[in-house]
Amino acid sequence: MEIIKVTHLKKTYGDVEAVNNISFSIEQGEIFGFLGPNGAGKTSIINMMIGLSRPTGGHIMIDGIDAIKDIKKVQKIIGIVPDENNLYDEMNGFENLCFCASLYGMRKKEREKRATELLKQFNLLKASRRPFKTYSKGMKRKLTIAAGIIHDPKIIFLDEPTTGIDVESARQIRELILDLKKQGKTIFLTTHYIEEAERICDRIAFIVNGKIVKTGTVNELMENAESEHKINLVLDNNITGSRAELENQFPNYKIKMVGDNSCLIISQERIALSPLLQLLDSKGISVYEAKAIKPSLEDVFVKVTGIEAVQLRIEREKLGT
Amino acid sequence: MKTMIAFWSILKKDILNYYLKPPNISWGIIFPLSWTLMQLMRSEGNLGIVELLPGLMAMSVLFGTTSMLAVTITFERKGRSFDRLLLAPISISILVVAKILGAILFGIINAFIPVIFAAFFIDLSRINWGLTIVAIIFIAVTSALMGLLIAVSAKEVFEAQTLSNFFRFPMLFLCGLFVPLDKLPVVLKPLSFILPLTYGTDILNGSVTGNSVFSAIINFVVMLAFVILLFYLCQRNIKKKWIL
Numbered sequence: 431m432e433i434i435k436v437t438h439l440k441k442t443y444g445d446v447e448a449v450n451n452i453s454f455s456i457e458q459g460e461i462f463g464f465l466g467p468n469g470a471g472k473t474s475i476i477n478m479m480i481g482l483s484r485p486t487g488g489h490i491m492i493d494g495i496d497a498i499k500d501i502k503k504v505q506k507i508i509g510i511v512p513d514e515n516n517l518y519d520e521m522n523g524f525e526n527l528c529f530c531a532s533l534y535g536m537r538k539k540e541r542e543k544r545a546t547e548l549l550k551q552f553n554l555l556k557a558s559r560r561p562f563k564t565y566s567k568g569m570k571r572k573l574t575i576a577a578g579i580i581h582d583p584k585i586i587f588l589d590e591p592t593t594g595i596d597v598e599s600a601r602q603i604r605e606l607i608l609d610l611k612k613q614g615k616t617i618f619l620t621t622h623y624i625e626e627a628e629r630i631c632d633r634i635a636f637i638v639n640g641k642i643v644k645t646g647t648v649n650e651l652m653e654n655a656e657s658e659h660k661i662n663l664v665l666d667n668n669i670t671g672s673r674a675e676l677e678n679q680f681p682n683y684k685i686k687m688v689g690d691n692s693c694l695i696i697s698q699e700r701i702a703l704s705p706l707l708q709l710l711d712s713k714g715i716s717v718y719e720a721k722a723i724k725p726s727l728e729d730v731f732v733k734v735t736g737i738e739a740v741q742l743r744i745e746r747e748k749l750g751t
Numbered sequence: 752m753k754t755m756i757a758f759w760s761i762l763k764k765d766i767l768n769y770y771l772k773p774p775n776i777s778w779g780i781i782f783p784l785s786w787t788l789m790q791l792m793r794s795e796g797n798l799g800i801v802e803l804l805p806g807l808m809a810m811s812v813l814f815g816t817t818s819m820l821a822v823t824i825t826f827e828r829k830g831r832s833f834d835r836l837l838l839a840p841i842s843i844s845i846l847v848v849a850k851i852l853g854a855i856l857f858g859i860i861n862a863f864i865p866v867i868f869a870a871f872f873i874d875l876s877r878i879n880w881g882l883t884i885v886a887i888i889f890i891a892v893t894s895a896l897m898g899l900l901i902a903v904s905a906k907e908v909f910e911a912q913t914l915s916n917f918f919r920f921p922m923l924f925l926c927g928l929f930v931p932l933d934k935l936p937v938v939l940k941p942l943s944f945i946l947p948l949t950y951g952t953d954i955l956n957g958s959v960t961g962n963s964v965f966s967a968i969i970n971f972v973v974m975l976a977f978v979i980l981l982f983y984l985c986q987r988n989i990k991k992k993w994i995l
Contacts, residue, residue: 535753
């Protein structure tokens, strides 16, 4: 069942088209990810869906409610984790969670119980009486996520949930996201970490320059990319001397050297290993390892968007991870 | 009920996090006290404390409300914690009232500090307290709404402070506190009539000293009109500038 349906959404700032006529839908209980570089329009789309920004055009339906006309109704059933940790520095962890719960009308006893539960679940109970400003980046991120789900929302928006935090905290957060999915929550997340999207999203949309260029499950996205077959061979010797003969014998294969004792065989058809191994054996070269290389989501992303994955990594480094 | 819980929480947070902090409490005492002493020295003993009271109360409310509100909102906007409030399932009107109520209460308390000092020296039994309290509330509400309007326009804390002074000081000099309205230059007179503080001070003058330019009814009607206008402008500007 579709719980979010966005159609022909547009957002312009002056002459700049931040979001350009995008449409997508999200099924109840799935983790849907937006993957794209900074400035692709991910946060602009989230902001329009949660009511922090007004669309220039298009429609947003969330759980059967028109989110443009009746955003306050929508805000009751959604939880939001922004890309920046925006809790109150002066308040401690427990107070911050209780305050966020009160914004949704939760009574004192109820909010204190829920805050304690979440602090336990997020491993923050020991630090719960410390001011938020004294938390590490990872702890701040976890508390911000806890604040976003304090009112037990049906749908959770996570904007760059693991950006700027250490590897261990990022891993814990990914586990928490998967736990939320198990609880039946629908999760919409944006990220520019390809591995993260691949690991936790049921479906992914590649977004570039305010446009969705491709949507699908990881397998669906991969299927189209598997147009070439690749096998990596690890050898006991350098094959530079035998390369010409190999190419003559197997004209349909492309041979790429990868380091001194390793090469990549590329073909449009399936690669028959036996004749290759026999030829190499006759040249006195032993093959230690033969490994089929499957395309990664990164390869698909690069192919579809034209954006080098390196660019995403540079952005990630700029953000301190 | 849920809205009331959210409303009370926002108010309580602001009072605990901002208004009850030691620097603000001392500011609330030191500022009205300095104004009182300054006025007494300036008058060289010719001016009675009763005549000083309306002006001192008005100034204390004006500075008490506007100084904190504009700065705290700009601060929360910059740290993006204000987004949490905008994303809460409560209307913008409730949010506006919750945010300004802390400043209003702070301003009202500030207004009575000069009164407490004055009570040690003079008999205050002739003052019309009912009228005085209503006037103080009106001044506090209009000043808080002006503070909010400034906060909506400012992006940085220093910008909010500069803008606040840009409004506050001309208002002080044009509202009839330092120069009576009938003695203001002709060019400046129309300006004084478009300032809410002019009418608030006039009610205070009437209730404390018995000398007012306009009748209390006119003053209240004009103040009420200012409250409605400023509330509308605040809501409109918040929707326009904060929900982009």
